[in-house]
Amino acid sequence: MSVQSHIDKVLRNIQICSPGQEEFYQAAHEVLHSLVPLMEEDNRYDFHNILERLVVPERTIIFRVCWIDDNGKVQTNLGYRVQFNSAIGQYKGGLRFHPTVNLGIIKFLGFEQIFKNALTGLQIGGAKGGSNFDPKGKSDNEIMRFCQAFMSELFKHIGKTRDVPAGDIGVGAREIGYLFGEYKKLTGHFEGVITGKALNWGGSCARKEATGYGTVYFAENILAKYDDALKGKICTVSGSGNVAIYTIEKLYEMEAIPVTCSDSKGTIYHKTGIDVNSLKAIKEINHQSLEAYSQVHPDSIYTPVSHYSEGHHQTWSIPCDIAFPCATQNELNLEDAKILVANGCILVNEGANMPTTPEAVEYLKTNNVLFGPGKAANAGGVATSQLEMSQNASMENWTFDEVDIKLRQIMRNIFDTAYDTSKEFGVEGDLVTGANIAGFRKVADSMIDQGAV
Missing domain, CATH: 3.40.50.720 (NAD(P)-binding Rossmann-like Domain)
Structure with missing residues (x-):
């Protein structure tokens, strides 16, 4: 079977197994088709069935979130955490609270996160989560009660060496505080299990x-x-x-x-x-x-x-x-x-x-027109989240300038990696192909090293 036929088969299987998840299919289509030059050069990825394994999350968690609004009425939302790939490190990815959130959106975001995290050069795997809860128009108390209810299920699946969520759309400093407070209450542990924390209780400058x-x-x-x-x-x-x-x-x-x-x-x-x-x-x-x-x-x-x-x-x-x-x-x-x-x-x-x-x-x-793809161009957020994790682990606090200098160098390294990889595969300047191949190769090689898991 040709490489192109192999990729088309994997994409068809996604549509069959994940119907209606158009954003996830779109993300997988872009990444997989850009891998053709690498797959033609190195048959190890075919032999080890990497594509088939990569597009299936290691774990998908869907749960009910019941919370009480200011009128005393019970409301119900859906919660998600898709732990996509941990080949190069513990799961890492944000939580999104928005009415458009569904499983397909979370899978698309988690899939992108695998390669984004790999490009940073840091040891973090890919995940994403969230809920169809809409913070807009809600009181602080309603948001607090929702976050506490959400964490009452999520805490079972996360940990500082297991899965470290962060914020995303609809999840800012206020929501991170409520989520962390409930995690600490439920587990009795004060640890760097969520990033984007406030500076006075474990956050990082410049996050x-x-x-x-x-x-x-x-x-x-x-x-x-x-x-x-x-x-x-x-x-x-x-x-x-x-x-x-x-x-x-x-x-x-x-x-x-x-x-x-x-x-x-x-x-x-x-x-x-x-x-x-x-x-x-x-x-x-x-x-x-x-x-x-x-x-x-x-x-x-x-x-x-x-x-x-x-x-x-x-x-x-x-x-x-x-x-x-x-x-x-x-x-x-x-x-x-x-x-x-x-x-x-x-x-x-x-x-x-x-x-x-x-x-x-x-x-x-x-x-x-020059093009900076998101999985490379917007990786500064997750990179700085990992810097926050490093500070938590060492019990240090770096200055804003120290973090900003590290961030600027990380973004330079990501660009160099994507550009050099595009040149290596004969499409110099195509940063989409360069970023996808570079991120995939790091994760796929790690999966091969670790066997059929």
Whole structure:
């Protein structure tokens, strides 16, 4: 059987065994097809059935979460933890609380996490978890009760050398605190079993900023390879969570000009540059819609979702040099890519997980737009989570600058690994292929070393 036929067979089996999990299928399709050059060169992966083993999680945990709202009524949500692969270290990956969460989303995120974690060069395996619980509109007490109920099941499956969750969409410092508090109560252990903790009880400096800072560092490395720099570049950023906010903050430090941000209700375009302090106040402190930003800054333009052109995300309609999709999966489609190309965009650098559709990626590549894939470009968050684990294990506290220096070097190493691997396999500069092969090879070789487990 040819390598291509083998890959197609594995993908068909995914569709049969995991019906309706389109995001997971999309992620597997991208990774597996990019492995053709490696699989043709080295038949060990075929002999050891690595592809078939890799696409099946080592463990999938689904559980009911019952909690009591402020009216005294019992509410029910679904909880998930997919422990995908532990070949190179304990499971590591975030928890997402969002109404769109389902098993397919968690499997896609966990699958991506395997390779992202491998690329960091750190010893951490891939996992993901979460719930279809929506924190929006809930009181602090309701969120606390939900987190406690969620952890009352999750604690059975995690531990500092077993599985170390972190935050993701809908799970910030507040939720991490409630989750950790319940874990400590249930187990009697104060240990580094969750990352993203507050600084005064085991957290790491720069963890909140890490994914956003890291994606900018990755873009810096891409541009440097082509004798270019971020200075003076007009940048469009989607999202307004941690990733987007700290992408914008770091872009200013690099003397770039970030002009957009967005949320589920609309997009802000501020030609002179997004005011980071206003954005933090609106989103981190007051938890408001971005419409409030336009009231504080009347020279900005707010476009509600209902006014978007059909089939387009408003953010990508704004002319830019570099696009940073930092919100969610599949937010940048083929039509958006066409607009970016027409407007002269030179680089799309992913801050979110799989935010660019396959058709859009192919169009960008065909039109010579540089591309930083999420599993490489947004790996700074999980890398800094591992740095938090290291500090917990050694009972040390590193300064912000110490962590930031380590983060910048890790992102440089990830870029070098992805670029050098792309060159090794005859597709120099194709960072999607380079990142996928590099991450896969590390994990697959470890699986072979450890036998049929």
